[in-house]
Amino acid sequence: MTAKDNSDNPSTNSVAIPGNKVASLTDYNPGPGTYISGNSIFASLSGFIRTEPPIVLSEADEVQLPHIHIEMHELEKKCIPQSGSLVNARVISINPRSCKVSIIAVDNTYLKHTFRGIVRKEDIRAFQKDQVEIDKCYRPGDIIRARVISLGEALHYVLTTAENELGVIFAKGGTGVPLMPYNWEEMQCPKTGNTEYRKVAKVKEIIK
């Protein structure tokens, strides 16, 4: 096995390390974990080389090239929040104008190192932005789903929850019992029946 054995005919399950030429640009489309230099596709990550057939919607479509990417193990994936990505965050503190969060996952990838974010009062929901009361939307300890707007100015990612699918996905009540969603602005404690105000996310699938 030499360093150049993956040059033009990549075999699935072969290992690539950064800098290895994995395919030619005329045969494959580059995917995650690869980069283009000249007319060749090189690996930028270390892992297994995987190829995927092209998605052909109809026979009239032009011939598409298959995709090639480097598959990494879940535990090794490195990603940081980027503009537009969906994140899961834990609320750290709230004040009348914003709430500070700690980003714990990006696009379903759990982060080993957390990042700091901020959700401003006007970014919590899309309507009646001036009448938002933060303590009726989020409380410290809640886990929320948000979207990154920008990298922010002072070391905080600026997040928004102004969509139906964004908001609180997990919260604990005063008794320490996890709350169940009641409607889009309330969550109920299954033990005591008390409701607490939250900006609840509209989760499409229930994970069992």
Next chain:
Amino acid sequence: MIREELKEVDLGLLSKSDGSSRLYFRSSLVTVSVQGPAESRQQIDLANEAILSVHFCPRKVQPSSPTENVCVASIKKILESVIARSLFPRAIICIAIHEGVAGSCFLSTIFNACFLALLDAGIAMLHSFVALTIAIPNEISSNKDPIISPNKEQEFEAESVFVFVIEMPTKRELFCHAWGNFSPQHYQQCLQLALGEADKILLFYRGEYSKKLANLKFN
């Protein structure tokens, strides 16, 4: 040749680090730990790429020598050119190099251990790189040929010593640190030797990483 000089190589030995490696080559032992990319809590951060922070922890706690500072700065420069820092804006990647035993081929062992730790951490890189030490024996010694990966005695008695860092697979010279008396012809001769040996070291990297992948379960 690598198997004879390599005594120990370990990947992922530190559980709290994102990536780590320990390399015992010739008489040098180096442990490298990589953390990140993580949030940069420093005042200075780059908006378009990650900051690289390299720390060298010597075995004896003492003020660092100028040579040591130059080597650490060189390591940082090379790693900055190799790591795809633009993928991690406003983040920091911390690399800590711990000296175990500073024997022969110490600097090249550090470079190789850094690369293995970055492989283990899964940080995107544009190229691989390998490091080699080549010594030119002095006039008194019977063997006049350059020695690849010299031992401590050979390195001490050598006329000149070269440490090459070669970018792979393009086989371009990234860095050279040399000391002693040598001519341009010596330099070229040693460089050609290093380029020839670089493939073997890269093959070794792939083998070690493949062993690690074989133990991981993929979905």
